[in-house]
Amino acid sequence: MAKLIDGKVISAAVKAEVAAETEELKKQGITPGLAVIIVGEDPASKVYVANKEKACQQMGFASFKYALPAETTQEELLELVKKLNEDPAVHGILCQLPLPRHLDEESVINTIVPEKDVDAFHPQNVGKIMIGNYDFLPCTPAGVMEMLKYENIDVNGKECVVIGRSNIVGKPMAMLLLHKNGTVTICHSRTKDLAEVCRRADILVAAVGRANFVTADMVKEGAVVIDVGINRLENGKLCGDVNFAEVEPKASYITPVPGGVGPMTIATLMKNTLTAAKKQNNL
Ligand code: NAD
Numbered sequence: 001m002a003k004l005i006d007g008k009v010i011s012a013a014v015k016a017e018v019a020a021e022t023e024e025l026k027k028q029g030i031t032p033g034l035a036v037i038i039v040g041e042d043p044a045s046k047v048y049v050a051n052k053e054k055a056c057q058q059m060g061f062a063s064f065k066y067a068l069p070a071e072t073t074q075e076e077l078l079e080l081v082k083k084l085n086e087d088p089a090v091h092g093i094l095c096q097l098p099l100p101r102h103l104d105e106e107s108v109i110n111t112i113v114p115e116k117d118v119d120a121f122h123p124q125n126v127g128k129i130m131i132g133n134y135d136f137l138p139c140t141p142a143g144v145m146e147m148l149k150y151e152n153i154d155v156n157g158k159e160c161v162v163i164g165r166s167n168i169v170g171k172p173m174a175m176l177l178l179h180k181n182g183t184v185t186i187c188h189s190r191t192k193d194l195a196e197v198c199r200r201a202d203i204l205v206a207a208v209g210r211a212n213f214v215t216a217d218m219v220k221e222g223a224v225v226i227d228v229g230i231n232r233l234e235n236g237k238l239c240g241d242v243n244f245a246e247v248e249p250k251a252s253y254i255t256p257v258p259g260g261v262g263p264m265t266i267a268t269l270m271k272n273t274l275t276a277a278k279k280q281n282n283l
Helices: 007-027 043-059 074-086 105-111 123-131 139-150 170-179 194-199 261-280
Strands: 033-039 062-068 092-095 159-163 183-187 203-206 224-227
Touching (some): 007 043, 007 261, 033 043, 033 074, 043 062, 062 074, 074 105, 092 261, 139 170, 139 224, 159 170, 159 194, 170 183, 170 203, 183 194
Parallel strands (some): 033 062, 159 183, 203 224
16 A cells, blocks of 8 residues: 655645744745736636635735736736836746736746746746756745655655656656766657556656546555646546556555645745745845
């Protein structure tokens, strides 16, 4: 039976540290501020934004929410970002993705000043991560690394397989595992013999976005299985990319969905916002 890696417990520990440091910072007159922009009515995005606002309150941060109508123009959105870039009360800026189709995500990401890019999506921050000399780490992959650290799972020399190559999860995930000396393989929709490649993994990370995609035959006995996927089933329930019932008996460690990687993503966002506030105040 696998040990469950509890994202709720680990994220609570990270958030407690952030809250304690924030309390100290506030004594110096600095309140970390996070601005979250949401455009349109996507229900999943609304839930994510509400969770981020709630976490800001728990941390003692100032949170600024900008809920813009779906018909917002590119110019209007970029104007808002530029205004927030200049606002000293705002240390982190996040634009919830995906945006409505008429809006260009890349130009929004590129307009956020790198110092306030707490998602670490700006090309300058992505480049810094590649080099290994960074200010912020992308929230979801960094959350996964925090889970591994908390459970004392050593990445050094391990076979790591990441399924998915998105800029948000798969690619930076692979890079962070590489920084910790993992031997990393990235799989994607064109990978041949996916099951065979996955079976090599000591640490298997699934970031595909397809319910129950990872089955027992893809998992080596004793592997650490990290499920990043968040999929909504027809019955309304959330489930990951891993077929939990099948895979859990084979794994040594496994993350559940919900209550696994998801809470870690928000905890890292809080950590990044605190880092941004400190850096912008030369601390
Ligand atoms: P994405 O759609 O951008 O990328 C999916 C990746 O899966 C692609 O790179 C694609 O090549 C790969 N893929 C698709 N079909 C495949 C196949 N048949 N075989 C192998 N690879 C295949 O998605 P994303 O933004 O990287 O997100 C992935 C999942 O993680 C989604 O379910 C998303 O909701 C979830 N997610 C969770 C969190 C969190 O906090 N837990 C954060 C971000 C994303």
